[in-house]
Amino acid sequence: MTTSLTGPLTGWIAEQRWFAGKGRAIEEVTIDSDVELSPGLRHLIVAVAQDGDRDRYQILLGEREPLPPRLAHVRVTPTVYDAAHDAELTGALLEAMAANADIGPLRFRRMDGAVIDTGQRSLVIGAEQSNTSLVFGDAYIMKLFRRLTPGVNPELEIVTALARRGSPHVAQPYGWIEADLDGENTTLAIMQQFLSAASDGWALALTSVRDLYASMPGLPASDAGGDFAAESHRLGAATARVHAELAAAFPTGVVEPPEVKRLAESFRHRLDRAIAEVPALGERADAAHEAYNRLADITGPVPVQRVHGDYHLGQVMRTPTDWIILDFEGEPGQPLAERRALSSPLRDVAGMLRSFDYAARHMLADHPDAASLEGRAREWADRNRSAFLTGYCEGGGRLHEEDAALLHALELSKAVYEVVYEARNRPSWITIPLAAFL
Template sequence: MKALTDLFREWIPQQRWFGGKGREWADVTEDGFFLDRGNPVLSVHRVRIEYTDGGRDTYLVPLSWRDQQAEDLESAFVGAVASEGNETYAYDAMRDRESTAPWLIHLAQGSSIGPMHFSPADEGHIPEGLPGDIVSTEQSNTSLVYGQEAILKLFRRLEPGLNPDVEVHAALRRTENEHIAPLLGHVQIDDAAGGEPATVAMLQTFVANASDGWRLATASVRDLYAEGDLHADEVGGDFAADSRRLGAATASVHADLARVLPTEEATRDWFATVARQMSERLDAAIEIVPQLAEHADGLRALYAAVADSDERVVRQRVHGDLHLGQVLRTATGWIILDFEGEPARPLADRRELDTPLRDVAGMLRSFDYAARHLLVEQPEDTQREYRAQEWAARNRAAFCAGYSEASGLDPCGESPLLRAFEADKAVYECVYEARNRPHWLMIPLQSLSRIADRD
């Protein structure tokens, strides 16, 4: 329907979850089906976008349809479609509370609706009948919270294959790992061309009364800055004990992943490939962030050390994008979320075996960000810069100590691979900040001074 594709052409580029911003569209097509014919009607559409650069993406767009405009849904309005002299009004169904219940009803029943298949987990309660409230902070995906019981994550960009978030949570549920939110079910959709189904959504137990790791860490940094003459270990909001427990939780998850999913020894070819990819990303990043050039020699030397490494590394499934925003602290400990890896990477790459050091490096970078982000808006203050470094070092060390105590392995020793992962992450951060928050660029650049230029 051309009227609908015209709506999508206007509406999709404005959405936070759309990953093709800045790319010119060559064509757009869609196919859809009805998921629920109640009031409002709920339809689901696969929107295929072809770009002028030759790339293509497929996005999932659920719509709710109403005969009259709903004033309270103005922010969710997609557009009007004329049919037989009347207009029907389309809304983003994930923001239309009255159209959110069918997802859980079909999951509880294990339904198949058109090309979509709902698979409940073997255990766990799915709260049928509850409406869902949207989580406004989401970016690449869209999530709905159903009361205090469950959370549904909709994967907006469709790719063939089982999403690693579903795969890893299903594996960890078998281990009864206490540091995850149990999987309650997932949804897949058949490929129109007969290929592998794509993962549409997953449902997990909602972690109620939990605190976001990033907010807790940055609150600790604010407490430190408010005390002009105290060290990080003397402030009431010291975060180090939490960092130590987070390290232990991360080690526990890594150990269980290695127990129930495949592992293999890293080969020399793997080290060489990792080093080459890091070097290529550095070359590309320097074109965007010329300030990186002053660290290039140190980074290339570090990457060369990785290529020549004889370090013993066992590759396994890992989180893939671990940072303080991906963890929740409850009254009993830490919960780790979002095992889908970096959404911008192809799904097949995110399912490959990797090393736990990538997750460790991601968390170490996150401690640096938590410590330094408040310096961005401040004039240069040597004392605060010292205190930020002290906080980051204290919490990095505590995380590593907790990991080591739980696993018997020291993840933060003199490993060129760990330093290289940190550096590679900081290079990525430089590109991101240059494009999105130029005033934050100082954070990864200062970190690279420490990582790349260390003797």
Template sequence: MTTSLQELLAGWITGQRWFAGKGRAIDDLAVDTLTELDPGDPALVHALVSVRQGERSTQYQIPLGLRAQVPDRLKHVLIGSCDWQGRRMCAYDAAHDASLTSRLLNGMDSELRVRPLGFHRVPGTSIDTSQRSLVLTAEQSNTSLVYGDMYILKLFRQITPGLNPELEVITALAGAGSAHVARPYGWIETELDGEATTLAIMQEYLSNANEGWTMALTSVRDLYATAQGMPAEDAGGDFAAEAFRLGTATAEVHAELAGAFPTGVIEPPEIKRMTERFRRRLEKAVVEVPALAGHAHVAYEAFDRLADLDQEIPVQRVHGDYHLGQVMRTPADWVVLDFEGEPGQPLADRRALDSPLRDVAGMLRSFEYAARHLLAGHPRAGSLERRAQEWAARNRAAFLAGYSEAGGGIRGHDAVFLRALELTKAVYEVVYEARNRPSWLPIPLSAFS
């Protein structure tokens, strides 16, 4: 009996890192579209499939390769054997086949249209179609292909109808001459529910850059290795100068976003409603994580101060999921990545106006994680806690100083709002760590001291 492509995909998709419905049975998988981009052997076929699990239906993007025989180098991404156009063919994940992914480069360069897919090149750019791709393996929710040392193509696996915020933001900021985004080169889209929907984005690959999180951890390790009495500024690998530059870059990006997109304000009544949402999240978190109960008064007091604000709060487009893993240090400056917004949130929410202080709060929490996460299970955790506090305080202050100097000042009611945003972020972290990494629970709990 011949296995259909639909049946193959239903058995294969649950084992993929980017599959969002792990741990729940699939009720149904439907193949929504199959678009042939390259015929023959090997063939390249673009698939959109919908997976139903209970009341939730999620759409996924799968580039399919089809060959009569799969070479050894591709057997680790084999899906299975099925009938295709009257022939018995082996289906596999084509993202790992450089001989097929070159078609994506060619498509963007020539602005190919194979309905319902559209390939686009950013005006004023040219694409070197000779580059061969390699899949990055670190990502969880998407698949990224690096072409030589020139381009990185982010292939969105979970598809939501509409324009992806990252494409919208990076094209606007690059067009305005921002030094803090990687240059965009092209994108792939389709139409879903009557909306142009982003499937993939290609940008400059920052081959000579270092990730902010990695740089920060190196600094923390260096500090932990020094004598207890040595000030953090005298330890090798001090990060404060980079934290200051990162604060400056963050303020500049916020100013660029405010110039490229609409802005607005939150009135005091909405601030009070927001505060109530913060309180309800805290109440639920205390029920789920009893260890938070003894610290909750700190957050309640901060939320009370926020509710008492009688001034408007400016809002604009923001990053939305800002932390040290979202920034890269190039030889010239800091570059900000992944303007998708918070994963799992509706597209409209990720594109909504918000306070730039939400990004600031996210980065401040990231400094706390960088300082403390190495202490989980560390035999000298108790004696190193003071060093962790010192590192976090020094780099938080440097970041805020850089942010303020570049025009992102935090004054009066701004500080009240920032404190509330930090603590509601820490409440989220408490629940996350209790569910997933209990040994890390002391990190977010330290925010309430």
């Protein structure tokens, strides 16, 4: 089966959402590893050559003849398909994980003390950009990392460490899949508790914003039916507690003033590149330069530690008891060393502050009353940003007066990234990050 698949895989892989090489010609696809997990289910690691780069991807393949109509949408050839979508086969992943099995070069590992029900059936959820997640019943969610980077994934590293410390703010890990890639132990998948009764933070925030926009003109955000400030406060406190747990579980350090100045220069270079791509940003760049200039006022060491790295309302879930934080893998497009590097916890704080702005403003992009609602958007964002920061401080997070300059610079640096992203992907949303520079 393997030798005849490279041709079909070349065309198929280029069309997948999780394929990182879109827009570039594929020079060659080779199969580095082909392991039979169970009858009819194979695990492949394929290498894709493009422009001198060689990226590897993880694929589950099944083979059926004839191919059932329910699997036609994931067909690779007339009889071969993406088996992540086949609940009759994916139970083999649970069985191998429960047994701590080694199958060829693949190692399935169960978390110490975890009990895995191997009778659960899977369903692929969402349309993720870089991974594929399988929900098994209402018990587990297994994230398959499609594009593979040699090394232990930060999400596995952080979630297992925090779970062993009894953190109430992470979903319980049950196990993972690993293999050696370029001589390094590499994470292929992680399985955690599926939060079936939880609500997505982004969706909850948007409900609050809609309630405010639909309320009587002039009604304060605090009096609108879906006021979110209390939840923002709780989220701030949960964020601070997770930062404290990360500092206890992993090494910490400090960044001295000369390194802070180099950070400011990197922010300026990023700003210059962004202006070259999005000239409209140049009209508002003074605000960013002023924020970066203020970093020179930092004369003492800045604490750094492991952080989330890609923190926003879409990465948190509200359970009946508290907030749970997800997706500790950092920005998937960045090198693994950068995602695991120590950073100021204010980086996460800045990311969440930007997310509140997005929640408040994104519905204004095509809204007929956008101009009249602008003030209400600003009021909602300010109220929830303030509540989050208050909760963060009360939860033990460091946010002193001398931290204000770094937080503001980090927030505007994030907004610079957002301007470029929206210009490339959602031009109608570009006003959201541009508003951060007013």
